[in-house]
Amino acid sequence: MIMQIKKTDNNFIILIFCLLFFGCTTDTSAPSENNPGKTAKKNESVNGLLVYKKHCMECHQENGDGVPDIYPSLNNEDWVGGDKNKLIEIILTGMKDQILVNNTTYQDEMPKADYLTNKEIAAVLTYIRSNFNNNYGPISDLEVARIRIKLKSEK
Amino acid sequence: MKTLPLVFSLLIILSCSAKKDSKINIIADDVNGGLELPEGFHAVVFADNIGRARHIAVNDNGDVYVNLRTLNEGKGLVALRDSDKDGKADIIEYFGNTTGTGIDIKDNMLYYSSDSTIYRVPITNGQLLPQEDPEVLISELTDKKQHAAKSFTIDDQGSIFVNIGAPANACMEEMRTPGSPGMDPCPILEYAGGIWRFDINRTGQKQLVDGYRFSTGIRNAVAIDYNPNSKKVYIMQHGRDQLNQFFPDMYTAEQNAELPAEEFFMLHDGADFGWPYCYYDQIQNKKVLAPEYGGDGQITDRCATKDDPIMAFPGHWGPNALLFYSGKNFPEKYQNGAFIAFHGSWNRAPMEQKGYCVAFVPFTGDSPSGEYEIFAKGFSGLDIIESPGDSKYRPTGLALGPDGSIFITDSVNGRIWKVFYDNAN
Numbered sequence: 001m002i003m004q005i006k007k008t009d010n011n012f013i014i015l016i017f018c019l020l021f022f023g024c025t026t027d028t029s030a031p032s033e034n035n036p037g038k039t040a041k042k043n044e045s046v047n048g049l050l051v052y053k054k055h056c057m058e059c060h061q062e063n064g065d066g067v068p069d070i071y072p073s074l075n076n077e078d079w080v081g082g083d084k085n086k087l088i089e090i091i092l093t094g095m096k097d098q099i100l101v102n103n104t105t106y107q108d109e110m111p112k113a114d115y116l117t118n119k120e121i122a123a124v125l126t127y128i129r130s131n132f133n134n135n136y137g138p139i140s141d142l143e144v145a146r147i148r149i150k151l152k153s154e155k
Numbered sequence: 156m157k158t159l160p161l162v163f164s165l166l167i168i169l170s171c172s173a174k175k176d177s178k179i180n181i182i183a184d185d186v187n188g189g190l191e192l193p194e195g196f197h198a199v200v201f202a203d204n205i206g207r208a209r210h211i212a213v214n215d216n217g218d219v220y221v222n223l224r225t226l227n228e229g230k231g232l233v234a235l236r237d238s239d240k241d242g243k244a245d246i247i248e249y250f251g252n253t254t255g256t257g258i259d260i261k262d263n264m265l266y267y268s269s270d271s272t273i274y275r276v277p278i279t280n281g282q283l284l285p286q287e288d289p290e291v292l293i294s295e296l297t298d299k300k301q302h303a304a305k306s307f308t309i310d311d312q313g314s315i316f317v318n319i320g321a322p323a324n325a326c327m328e329e330m331r332t333p334g335s336p337g338m339d340p341c342p343i344l345e346y347a348g349g350i351w352r353f354d355i356n357r358t359g360q361k362q363l364v365d366g367y368r369f370s371t372g373i374r375n376a377v378a379i380d381y382n383p384n385s386k387k388v389y390i391m392q393h394g395r396d397q398l399n400q401f402f403p404d405m406y407t408a409e410q411n412a413e414l415p416a417e418e419f420f421m422l423h424d425g426a427d428f429g430w431p432y433c434y435y436d437q438i439q440n441k442k443v444l445a446p447e448y449g450g451d452g453q454i455t456d457r458c459a460t461k462d463d464p465i466m467a468f469p470g471h472w473g474p475n476a477l478l479f480y481s482g483k484n485f486p487e488k489y490q491n492g493a494f495i496a497f498h499g500s501w502n503r504a505p506m507e508q509k510g511y512c513v514a515f516v517p518f519t520g521d522s523p524s525g526e527y528e529i530f531a532k533g534f535s536g537l538d539i540i541e542s543p544g545d546s547k548y549r550p551t552g553l554a555l556g557p558d559g560s561i562f563i564t565d566s567v568n569g570r571i572w573k574v575f576y577d578n579a580n
Contacts, residue, residue: 058400058502065544067501068567069207069224073544094330098300107300111331 048127051120055113056128064132070108072101075132084125084139088147091121118144177483179558179575181242188572189548190563191533195486198531199242201562201573205233208564208571209256210306210476211552212265218283219244221552221564221571222258222267231255232267234283235571242573250284256304256377257317261355266315268305271298273317275358293317295361297347302375308388310381315355316388316422319362320375321348325395325447326431333401337447341431348430349373350390350422370426372433372461377498378477384491385521388422389465391474391495395434395445396502402446410452412503413438416467417474419495421521429461437467466523471500472510475566476553479518484559485576492517494530496550496563501543508540513550513563531563531574 053062060066064074074080079087079101094112098105116124118141125144129136183197190198201219206227212220219235227233230249237244257268265285266275273296274289292315296305302320309315321343329335341348346363349371353360360366369388376390399411406414415434420426429435433442442458444450468474476496480489497510513531517524536547543549552564560575 054400057504058397061501061542061544062504063542063544065542067543068549070501109301109330111329115333 048123048125051116051124052127055116056124059110064128069104070106071110072099072104072106073132074128075134076101080128080132080134081136084143085147087125088121088139088144089151091116091125092144092148092151114148118142118148177559179242179484179560179577181240181573181575183575183577188570189533189536190531190572190574192531192574195578196574196576198572198574201237201242201571202235202244202247203568203570205235205247205569205571207566208233208569209304209551209566210258211554211562211564211571212258212260213554213556213562214260214278215557216281217557218278219554219562219571220258220260220265220267221569222255223569224254224256224566226254227569231269232258236283242575244571246283248284251289257307259307259309261309266292266307266309268296268307268317270303270305271296273305273307273315290358292355292358293353293360293362293366295363297322297362299347302347302393304375304377306377306379308379308381309355310386310388311383312386313355315353316369316379316381317351317353317362317366318373318376318379318390319347319349319351320377320393321373321430323348323374323431324397325445327447331397331401335447337431337445339432339448343431344371350376350379350388369424370420370422370428372426372428372430373420374430376420378474378495380477380479380493382479382491382493382518382521383481384479384518385421387521389477389479389493390420390422391468391477392418392420392428392430392464393473394418394470395430396471398446405446405452408505411470412506413470415470416464417470417472417497418464419466419468419493419516419523420462421465423462426462427460428464429458433458433461435464435467437469440467466516466527468495468497468514468527469509471502473498473500475551476564478553478555478561480555480561482555482559482561485561488517489515491519493523494553494561495527496553498549498551498566499535499540499543499546504541508543508546511535511540511546511549513553531572534565 059071066073092114095110098107121144122139122141126138184199187198188200207224209222221233228249231254232251234248235244236246253269255269259266265278273293275292276285276289299322301322307317326341327335350369351366352369375393378391394415398406416437432448444456475498478494493516495514499511500508511534514527515530516527534548548565551566554562563572
């Protein structure tokens with residue numbers, strides 16, 4: 001640098017401009033995100049899985065873990081492994097109450113899915129109760145029918 | 156001409172000393188605390204595991220305040236101080252009995268929100284913690300549990316702008332139920348689904364008595380910031396969900412993942428951005444009528460008169476914080492530009508989840524001057540994110556430090572990064 005300063009004013013000006021230019025354009029563009037495809041996981045209880053994918057998966061996720069703070073995990077003892085009648089009722093009427101699942105409070109409303117048939121509800125609940133590290137018994141369409149009639153008579 | 160070298164020498168000295176003022180002399184963490192940043196940028200973990208962090212504010216003296224989603228040690232706010240100036244907090248104090256999202260500091264006054272109330276309390280005499288009980292600035296803010304986070308920003312004309320998120324996806328008669336039509340007009344817009352303006356100096360205000368609906372047709376805008384350069388308020392909207400789930404004949408799973416855009420809005424008095432009747436399709440570059448209101452994914456109808464976004468991002472990235480940069484540390488191109496923290500999507504399945512990054516948008520005047528780019532990534536610690544619960548960190552809050560660094564909060568475990576620029580490091 002000292003050598004160059006001893007040269008003419010013109011060269012010196014160029015040097016200054018270079019310095020300023022580099023000083024002002026040190027930014028770099030960030031790398032873009034890569035986007036490889038992905039394949040869905042397979043599971044054995046086909047019918048329940050299909051209902052799950054169509055009506056439950058978006059919120060409760062493919063792995064049943066839910067969405068932190070918004071939608072609870074389906075791997076839980078109190079609700080999924082608890083009272084079967086209450087579980088069926090949640091599907092038929094939805095849920096507005098603030099609930100505690102695995103020590104976390106959830107307050108977002110769950111829509112009802114009473115438009116599903118008794119068979120579909122039985123299949124999806126059986127799927128949920130036997131997946132996501134749950135190991136609870138099946139639910140029959142007769143059990144669903146019984147709750148649906150009971151709720152109707154209470155209206 | 157003899158004086159010319161002298162002039163330039165002076166210029167060099169001046170520009171070098173200016174650079175020196177903006178230089179941050181701290182040592183970056185080895186792997187930038189897990190973040191991937193553009194060349195010349197570095198990060199330190201300012202604090203870790205402070206609790207479920209939401210928004211963040213930094214005082215003129217560098218003290219940091221964070222609002223928490225859930226109580227930690229029985230308290231809902233955290234104050235942090237880096238007294239030895241090594242870039243890492245060495246005093247961490249919890250205070251306050253409420254939890255929430257919004258937080259800001261202006262003229263020695265700390266403002267923070269729960270889902271229903273905005274409080275204020277003075278921070279004085281270099282004290283880290285407030286020495287008085289908080290006052291209620293605004294109460295009875297709409298809190299119907301869904302989209303209840305009360306983010307806010309304060310301008311320099313005495314107003315505070317509060318996000319009142321709509322407790323709905325698309326204002327359907329039956330909440331998130333296939334086949335249920337949209338309510339028309341949507342009654343929610345009377346009390347939510349917009350940005351309300353209040354007086355920053357008057358305590359005891361109530362939303363529907365003292366508040367003014369400044370802009371409407373906004374589903375939920377957790378990301379909000381006042382730009383002192385353009386003197387306007389900007390927000391990022393969380394776009395609606397479940398187009399394919401409710402209308403499988405109209406939208407493919409791929410379209411469901413990309414649509415609608417996450418919209419970047421510049422507010423003006425009386426603006427209407429169209430929710431729930433309309434959404435922005437960033438592939439067709441236009442607002443279209445929502446299917447709950449008779450839309451087919453193409454027609455514009457009443458949406459022709461709605462205000463357009465100034466930029467559109469891919470669907471469901473979940474913008475949770477917005478920050479206009481006015482510090483001295485970052486290179487010129489970042490001046491007045493916008494940083495946006497994307498919390499990350501949950502509803503792009505069966506496609507991989509996206510977002511989980513901090514993006515940058517260059518600005519000239521009041522509008523973007525170029526495309527957005529990803530500024531910080533690596534939060535998830537994963538190559539492919541299948542479900543939001545798998546992500547190691549999720550960026551949620553942004554704030555500018557007095558030295559020109561920016562702070563990023565994480566909502567999972569409460570890590571705080573301090574990001575700075577040092578080309579020689």
